[in-house]
Amino acid sequence: MRRQILSLHILSEDEKVKIHHTALEVLERTGMDIFDEESIEILSSAGASVVNKTRVRIPTFLVQEALNSAPSRVTLYNRDGAPYLYLCDDNYYFMSSPGCLNIIDSHTQERRPITYEDMCNYTKIVDSLSEIEMIGSWMISLQPEVIADRYQAEAIILNSSKPFYLAPLSIEGLQDVISMCSIVCGGMEALSKKPFFVTAANPIPPLRIPQLSCQKLLTMVGKGLPIIFNPMILVGATGPIDLYGSLILLIANNLAELVLSQQKKRGAPVILGGVGSAMDMRTGQMCYEGPELNLLCGALAEMGRFYGLPVWGTGGCSSSKILDAQAAADVSSSLIFSILTGANLIHDVGFLENGLTSSFEIQFLCNEMISMVRHLAKGFTVGNTAEALDLIDRTGVDGHYLTTPETFDRFRQIWTPGLIDRQTYSSWMESGGLSMQDRMHAKVEETLRNYHPKELDQGITRELRKIVEAAKKKYV
Amino acid sequence: MEGNGRRTEMVVFENLTESIFQGNESKVREIVEQSIKRNVSVKDILYNGLIESMNMIGVKFKNGEFFIPEVLRAAKAMKAGIEVIRPLFDKSGVEPLGKVVIGTVNGDLHDIGKNLVSMMVEGSGFEVIDIGISAPPEKFVESVKVNGAKLCMMSALLTTTMPAMKTTIEALQKAGLRGMVKTMVGGAPVTQKFANDIGADGYGSNAADAVEVAKRLIMD
Numbered sequence: 001m002r003r004q005i006l007s008l009h010i011l012s013e014d015e016k017v018k019i020h021h022t023a024l025e026v027l028e029r030t031g032m033d034i035f036d037e038e039s040i041e042i043l044s045s046a047g048a049s050v051v052n053k054t055r056v057r058i059p060t061f062l063v064q065e066a067l068n069s070a071p072s073r074v075t076l077y078n079r080d081g082a083p084y085l086y087l088c089d090d091n092y093y094f095m096s097s098p099g100c101l102n103i104i105d106s107h108t109q110e111r112r113p114i115t116y117e118d119m120c121n122y123t124k125i126v127d128s129l130s131e132i133e134m135i136g137s138w139m140i141s142l143q144p145e146v147i148a149d150r151y152q153a154e155a156i157i158l159n160s161s162k163p164f165y166l167a168p169l170s171i172e173g174l175q176d177v178i179s180m181c182s183i184v185c186g187g188m189e190a191l192s193k194k195p196f197f198v199t200a201a202n203p204i205p206p207l208r209i210p211q212l213s214c215q216k217l218l219t220m221v222g223k224g225l226p227i228i229f230n231p232m233i234l235v236g237a238t239g240p241i242d243l244y245g246s247l248i249l250l251i252a253n254n255l256a257e258l259v260l261s262q263q264k265k266r267g268a269p270v271i272l273g274g275v276g277s278a279m280d281m282r283t284g285q286m287c288y289e290g291p292e293l294n295l296l297c298g299a300l301a302e303m304g305r306f307y308g309l310p311v312w313g314t315g316g317c318s319s320s321k322i323l324d325a326q327a328a329a330d331v332s333s334s335l336i337f338s339i340l341t342g343a344n345l346i347h348d349v350g351f352l353e354n355g356l357t358s359s360f361e362i363q364f365l366c367n368e369m370i371s372m373v374r375h376l377a378k379g380f381t382v383g384n385t386a387e388a389l390d391l392i393d394r395t396g397v398d399g400h401y402l403t404t405p406e407t408f409d410r411f412r413q414i415w416t417p418g419l420i421d422r423q424t425y426s427s428w429m430e431s432g433g434l435s436m437q438d439r440m441h442a443k444v445e446e447t448l449r450n451y452h453p454k455e456l457d458q459g460i461t462r463e464l465r466k467i468v469e470a471a472k473k474k475y476v
Numbered sequence: 477m478e479g480n481g482r483r484t485e486m487v488v489f490e491n492l493t494e495s496i497f498q499g500n501e502s503k504v505r506e507i508v509e510q511s512i513k514r515n516v517s518v519k520d521i522l523y524n525g526l527i528e529s530m531n532m533i534g535v536k537f538k539n540g541e542f543f544i545p546e547v548l549r550a551a552k553a554m555k556a557g558i559e560v561i562r563p564l565f566d567k568s569g570v571e572p573l574g575k576v577v578i579g580t581v582n583g584d585l586h587d588i589g590k591n592l593v594s595m596m597v598e599g600s601g602f603e604v605i606d607i608g609i610s611a612p613p614e615k616f617v618e619s620v621k622v623n624g625a626k627l628c629m630m631s632a633l634l635t636t637t638m639p640a641m642k643t644t645i646e647a648l649q650k651a652g653l654r655g656m657v658k659t660m661v662g663g664a665p666v667t668q669k670f671a672n673d674i675g676a677d678g679y680g681s682n683a684a685d686a687v688e689v690a691k692r693l694i695m696d
Contacts, residue, residue, distance in 0.1 A: 035585065101635065101665055145635055169636045210585045236545070238588050281543035284592055284683045356664065 004090050005377045008340040010299045016306040019244075023251035024060045031057035032207040032256050036214035039260055046263045056256075063255050066262035072308045074226050074269045076134070077194035079161040079184055080454070084196075085133055087271065087310035087344040094316065094370055096126045097350035097358040098136030098165050104322060104352070104359040106444055111321075111357060113141030119155040121448055125363050127160035128451045131370035136347055137166035138358065147475050149173040150468045153180050153197075157464060161454050163196040165228075165347070171215045174199065176467050178223055183463045184456070192224030200230035200273065203253040205238040214260070221261050226269040228312055229257040234279040235292050243276075243292060247299050250274045271345065272304045273312040288317040288354045289330035298341030305342050313343020316366045317351035323362050323437065327352060331362070332369050339377045360448075361440040368419045375415040419443070488516065492557070493529040499549030501556040508560040518561050518568035526557045527573075527601045534600075537684060544592070544683070551599025558601065573601045574626035574694045577619045577657075579611035581640035586633035589663055593629065593686045600687055602627075602694065613640070613647035620648060620657050626694045629686070630676075632663040641666075642674040658693040662686050 011019070033054045034040050044050045049057045073088035085093045102111050103118050119140050126135045135156055142148040149168040156164045157180060168174035177197065178188075185191040201217035203209045220227040231253035233239035239246035254272050261268045276296030277287045287293060297314040304311020315338030318330035331349075338346045349366045350358045391406060401407050419439050421428060434442070488511055495503040511521050533550050536542040542550075565572055576597055580590045587609045598604040607619050620628050628648060630641045641661045648654050660678040661671050671679035678693050680686025 139635060145639065204585050208585060234588060237592070279544075279588075281545060282537075282540050284544055284589070 006379045026252040027058040036211040039214040066259045069266045076163045093133040095134035095347040100138045100358040102357040123159035127453045129367040131367045135164040147471045153177045200228035203231045221264045221268040228271040229254045231274040233276040237279040294337035301341045301343035313338040313346040316349030360444040364440045496529040504553045504557040508557045575603045576627045577625040578629040579607035580609040584637035590631035613644040629660045
């Protein structure tokens with residue numbers, strides 16, 4: 001299917017088929033270690049073979065069945081029950097930085113753990129941004145750690161009506177977060193119909209799925225909520241050094257979880273996903289920038305489209321420790337690639353330090369760059385030749401276009417930045433000579449001062465608090 | 477005579493270093509065997525030959541000249557050399573560098589970081605006992621006890637499994653082993669502050685750093 005926006009192709013149609021078949025062979029021959037009895041039971045009764053308790057080999061027909069039954073589209077709603085993200089076709093949306101452990105403090109520039117208050121402010125900021133449709137939960141530093149997920153869910157639900165992603169720290173945590181969302185919707189059935197929360201089941205490459213990931217998948221599917229498959233592969237370390245080999249592993253992991261989801265419930269909504277990038281061979285770090293990240297995540301998005309399933313992408317992220325020139329370069333290049341290669345839900349927007357850190361300011365940078373790349377991806381129309389010729393001829397060799405009716409009708413279609421500065425030097429100096437950093441910081445201040453997210457009903461707020469308190473009582 | 481012998485030794489060690497750099501296991505084995513035949517002392521082979529070569533690689537790694545796969549290949553070649561002389565340690569009165577127990581803590585199945593550190597520490601001449609993934613505190617305790625390890629290294633990738641590092645250190649304490657074994661923690665979410673808070677003796681922020689800290693803790 002031809003895309004209606006500008007696109008970039010890494011793989012040919014033949015290559016996609018080849019990658020698919022090779023991944024199927026991996027699942028049938030090498031298999032996966034699955035560390036969850038319930039999942040093994042489900043797969044084994046469906047026809048997978050199990051040896052040595054955990055090694056599960058999945059026959060091709062199960063994958064084919066799963067590909068047939070998984071819905072080709074997923075709609076995510078907002079907190080207030082309105083359809084918000086249509087994950088299919090050429091549609092693409094962005095999700096802010098999930099799972100970060102540190103914030104670069106807006107005032108001190110110090111890198112420190114994230115507090116509940118930070119989480120509320122971060123949510124407000126992302127709620128206010130026009131180009132980031134979904135909130136990826138940061139991780140609050142709390143003792144005991146295991147209850148942080150309820151606080152995160154509360155901070156998000158109270159401060160934004162956008163759909164959100166959160167990685168609960170336990171199955172009890174996931175169940176509590178689901179309960180909190182269902183309170184907002186007025187019941188579990190309503191939430192299943194209008195999900196505004198998703199999470200991911202992460203395999204551990206090369207080919208393993210830990211129990212918690214299996215149980216998250218089964219719980220979400222059991223409740224009729226969408227689940228994202230999220231293998232994260234380090235090229236040359238947990239994946240083969242050639243990108244082809246690493247892509248095969250990314251797909252094999254996705255297909256294994258796809259089979260598990262469809263065996264648990266035919267028609268369960270799923271989102272293909274994962275991140276593949278190089279391990280930096282000098283430092284051992286996973287790189288959240290660079291050609292390998294962009295090529296692998298782009299190829300994964302193409303495979304998602306090949307399967308006709310919603311797929312998530314990776315962009316707007318950086319390995320820089322602070323919001324500096326490197327961060328801006330990393331963020332921009334990955335955003336362009338992620339859109340042009342066709343992912344539907346692009347996450348990791350606002351990552352610093354390979355996902356360990358984020359900041360308020362970087363959300364504004366990402367918002368600006370996304371807005372620009374969206375304009376870029378539209379391309380332009382090759383319109384009516386007679387009209388184009390007529391305008392050029394009418395204006396002649398020494399006229400201008402500043403006052404033509406055509407210009408007046410369409411001048412606002414030229415992309416106008418919000419933060420990027422295009423003034424002359426002297427006007428820029430007169431307006432304060434502010435750097436991009438200064439301007440982003442001013443936006444943070446202004447938003448936190450003036451932006452008020454849509455409030456939640458007081459009764460619901462109290463119910464949510466009860467769940468948070470109950471978890472606190474249980475674990476503290 | 478003494479001077480001549482010294483020179484031969486240096487040439488031999490130059491070849492040894494070259495072979496380790498190239499990751500040529502069989503050549504390393506051959507040079508070590510020849511050195512033994514020529515009565516080069518086991519201690520010299522170990523310290524001035526094998527370990528010194530890895531120290532040189534460590535410097536090249538730090539400078540960005542050598543990349544991780546090259547270091548790991550060299551470490552493997554170096555280990556091949558150590559295996560040749562290990563049976564002679566007792567007889568030659570050579571004190572081995574010490575044993576290290578390493579594992580990913582309870583509840584955590586992530587092992588790429590642990591594997592990387594394990595191979596690099598091994599490449600520094602230590603004997604490494606890798607107890608695998610999701611290792612409960614008792615497994616660490618048992619392995620430290622049985623092997624008389626000088627260092628216990630714990631890895632975690634999940635914030636939820638980091639508390640298991642504390643539990644493991646407490647278990648070592650309870651077993652009365654804290655006096656003889658140093659503890660070290662590492663993994664993407666782990667910080668120096670966390671290491672201090674749980675009473676770990678060391679923290680490695682990356683694989684290279686982990687090796688440096690491990691060496692320091694064991695040599696102390």
